[in-house]
Structure formats: structure tokens, C-alpha cells
Amino acid sequence: MTTTNEITLAEPDWSLLPVELLHIISKNLDDCFDALHARSVCNLLVEPRKDPSALAASEYFLGGIRRYEPEEEEELPSPLQCSVKVEIPGSSDRRLMNMKDCQILPLGHQYRMIGCNAKEYRNVVVLPLNQEEGGGGDFVVLLNFTKVLLVFRSTEMRWRRLHTQPFTTATCEELFTFRGKFYAIYISGVVFAFDPHFPGLTTLKPLELPNCGSCNDLVQSGDDELFLVEKIIPRNDHVLNFNRLALRVCRLDVEAGQWVVVTDIGDRVFIIGEFGSVSCSAKEFPEGCGVSGNSILYTHKPWNETYFYKYGVDTGREEDDLNCWWYSRENLVTILSTSPVVALRVEREAMNRT
Numbered sequence: 046m047t048t049t050n051e052i053t054l055a056e057p058d059w060s061l062l063p064v065e066l067l068h069i070i071s072k073n074l075d076d077c078f079d080a081l082h083a084r085s086v087c088n089l090l091v092e093p094r095k096d097p098s099a100l101a102a103s104e105y106f107l108g109g110i111r112r113y114e115p116e117e118e119e120e121l122p123s124p125l126q127c128s129v130k131v132e133i134p135g136s137s138d139r140r141l142m143n144m145k146d147c148q149i150l151p152l153g154h155q156y157r158m159i160g161c162n163a164k165e166y167r168n169v170v171v172l173p174l175n176q177e178e179g180g181g182g183d184f185v186v187l188l189n190f191t192k193v194l195l196v197f198r199s200t201e202m203r204w205r206r207l208h209t210q211p212f213t214t215a216t217c218e219e220l221f222t223f224r225g226k227f228y229a230i231y232i233s234g235v236v237f238a239f240d241p242h243f244p245g246l247t248t249l250k251p252l253e254l255p256n257c258g259s260c261n262d263l264v265q266s267g268d269d270e271l272f273l274v275e276k277i278i279p280r281n282d283h284v285l286n287f288n289r290l291a292l293r294v295c296r297l298d299v300e301a302g303q304w305v306v307v308t309d310i311g312d313r314v315f316i317i318g319e320f321g322s323v324s325c326s327a328k329e330f331p332e333g334c335g336v337s338g339n340s341i342l343y344t345h346k347p348w349n350e351t352y353f354y355k356y357g358v359d360t361g362r363e364e365d366d367l368n369c370w371w372y373s374r375e376n377l378v379t380i381l382s383t384s385p386v387v388a389l390r391v392e393r394e395a396m397n398r399t
Contacts, residue, residue: 101393103334106147107316107323107344108386148331152323158188165191168321170220172227172241185241187227189220194229198241207239219321221263223271224299234261236273238302251275252295252304264315266324271297273304274315274322274341277369289362292341292354292370308356308368312338318345318387335376335391342378344387349380 062070156169167189174183186197187207194207194217216232227239228249238247251261251273258278265271273295295304312327314336327338340353351372358371365371381388 102390103331103336104381104388104390106386106388107152107318108320150325150329152325155321163190165193167191167217168220170222170227172222172225174241185227187220187229187239189217189229191216196241219263221265221271223265223297224268228263228271230261230263234259234275236261236263247302249297249302249304252293252306254293262317262322264317264322264324266310266313271299272307272310272315272324273297274317289365291365294341294356294370310339310341314338314353315341317341317343319383320387333393335393340373341370344380344383344389346380351378351380352376353378 156171158166158169169186169188172185172187174185182199184199188195188197188204192215195204196207197204218230218232221228221230225240227241228236229239230236234251236249236251238249240247251259254275254277257280260276260278262274262276263271264274275293275295277291277293279289279291294307294310296307297303298305313324314327316323316325327336327340330336337353340355342353343351352374353372353376354370355373355375356370357367358373359367360371377392379390379392381390
């Protein structure tokens with residue numbers, strides 16, 4: 046007979062530290078970035094607890110955080126204020142919102158080119174080399190100028206045009222780095238993989254969709270998975286029917302070099318918009334806030350009200366395939382703003398019925 050003893054570790058209450066030590070910690074939080082890092086290990090110091098049952102609607106702000114550069118004669122906010130500039134709906138005014146009392150979920154980082162204002166510039170990604178061998182500081186940069194990809198190697202210290210580029214006139218929508226390779230998705234929906242150690246490109250074509258149009262997005266979930274989200278637009282008499290838009294989700298099988306259709310993305314939430322795409326865990330959100338796992342949200346619709354997509358939703362239409370992702374219509378999502386950050390409000394289902 047085997048006996049297993051389970052040990053449950055309680056969440057440390059950092060607020061019970063001696064006052065003197067808390068004072069030392071607060072003195073060393075020089076700016077909002079330090080405050081965010083402190084939040085990741087001691088939430089109780091900087092994050093007030095909220096009662097999830099009181100959340101009839103929750104507001105979210107999605108965007109990058111960087112040091113704020115004030116305009117002339119503009120009063121600087123407190124270094125720890127963690128302010129975000131938000132556009133007020135229905136108004137041309139913008140205001141600074143204090144994010145210190147908000148729950149902050151880190152979704153990754155993004156590189157940007159300083160001083161690059163060319164209209165063709167879209168994005169840039171950096172891939173460190175030789176990480177398994179202990180590093181060494183070498184890296185490769187891939188720069189997307191819409192129809193031209195430029196490569197910069199730290200060993201050469203110069204820019205070169207990527208001559209193995211698949212198209213000369215097509216638009217490259219987005220660049221990603223995943224498991225030691227670059228991935229580029231083009232406006233046609235085709236994805237190309239580029240290994241900086243070897244010449245040539247690997248083509249990753251989406252699976253065929255008979256009698257349908259499609260528009261594709263890549264979503265990276267850390268260094269664990271890379272997903273392809275396809276917006277399926279059926280054709281009626283050779284005319285695209287946008288009223289029956291559904292989704293298909295595929296996961297990259299790295300070893301086989303092909304896409305595999307999936308019906309479950311676990312507790313992940315995919316958020317896709319003009320800013321790009323992100324993946325986060327629904328476990329990070331307060332219970333009952335209206336955000337659940339295995340769901341997908343688009344924030345750049347032509348209208349400001351939308352819903353999460355979920356797999357296998359019964360739309361009530363016999364012609365709709367249940368083996369797709371459809372609007373769930375559970376919790377209404379209102380897009381409040383898309384610039385300079387995405388602001389949205391999620392209303393719980395119980396509130397929608399009242």
C-alpha cells in the first residue's frame with residue numbers, strides 16, 4: 046500500500062512583511078515598469094482585490110506599455126502612475142488613465158525600429174542564435190517593408206535583402222519567431238518558414254476550403270504552439286456571403302511541417318486585431334468576468350459590437366457546419382476604442398438578459 050502526502054502551499058501575503066521592508070521595496074520602484082514587475086511576484090502589494098460577482102461588465106485595455114513622452118508644457122504623471130493614453134468614444138479628446146489599480150496581464154513584447162517612418166514599414170522581429178549552446182550574443186533581425194524583407198545578422202553588421210523571398214509584389218502581413226525560425230504570413234494566407242541557418246524557405250499552405258474564401262491570421266502561444274486562424278467566407282452563386290462568416294483553427298505540426306485542424310485550444314483566449322494577435326490564458330481573468338477559455342475574439346470589425354467565437358455553436362441554421370467556430374452570443378463585447386489602445390467592454394450573459 047502506498048500513501049501519498051499532498052502539500053498545499055498557500056499564496057504568500059506580501060502585505061504582511063515588516064513596514065520597514067515594504068518601505069525599502071517601494072523606494073526602489075522607480076517607474077511603472079518596476080511596478081509591473083513587482084506586481085508579477087507580489088500582487089497583494091499593488092493590486093486591489095475585486096469581488097467577481099459584482100462585475101456586471103468588465104472593461105479591458107489592450108496595447109503596448111512604454112515610457113510616456115509628454116508634449117511641451119504637459120504635466121508629467123507620477124512615475125508609478127502607469128498611465129495609458131486612451132481615446133474617449135465619441136470625442137476627439139484623449140485622456141491619461143491610471144492603470145496602477147488594474148490587473149495587468151503581460152502578453153509578450155514587441156520590437157520597433159527607432160526613426161523608421163517609411164510608409165512601407167510594418168514590423169520587425171529579432172531571433173537570438175545559439176541559445177541551446179549557451180548563447181554568445183549573436184542574433185538575426187528580419188525587417189518587413191511590406192513587399193521587401195531585409196535581413197540583418199550580427200555577425201555581418203549589415204542589411205541584406207532576403208533573395209529567397211517568395212513574392213515580389215505580394216504584401217507580407219506579419220512576422221513571427223517560433224522555435225528558432227522566422228514565420229511570415231502573406232495576404233494570400235500562405236505562411237513561409239525561414240531558418241536563418243539554412244538557405245531557402247519552407248511553404249506552409251493552409252488546408253483547402255472548397256467553395257469558400259478565407260482570410261488568415263497567425264497566433265503564437267509562447268514557444269509552445271503556433272496556430273493559424275482562418276476566417277471562412279462561404280460562396281453563394283460565386284458571391285461571398287459575409288453574413289455566415291465562421292472560423293477554422295489549425296495548429297502547426299513542426300516535425301511534419303503542416304497544419305493540423307484543432308477543435309480545442311484549451312484555456313487559451315485568442316485576441317486578433319489591427320495591432321496583431323495575442324494569446325492569453327483565461328485563468329488569468331477574474332472568475333465571472335465574461336471571458337472564458339477556448340474562445341477567439343476579433344477587435345477590428347466594421348461595427349463596434351461583437352461576440353467571442355467558440356467551437357461547435359448551434360447557429361440555428363441547417364446549412365451551417367457545426368464543425369467550425371461560430372459566434373457564441375453569450376457575452377456581448379463592445380469595442381470602445383481602437384487607438385491608441387484597444388478598449389473593450391464585456392457584458393456578462395446574465396446582464397444581457399435583463
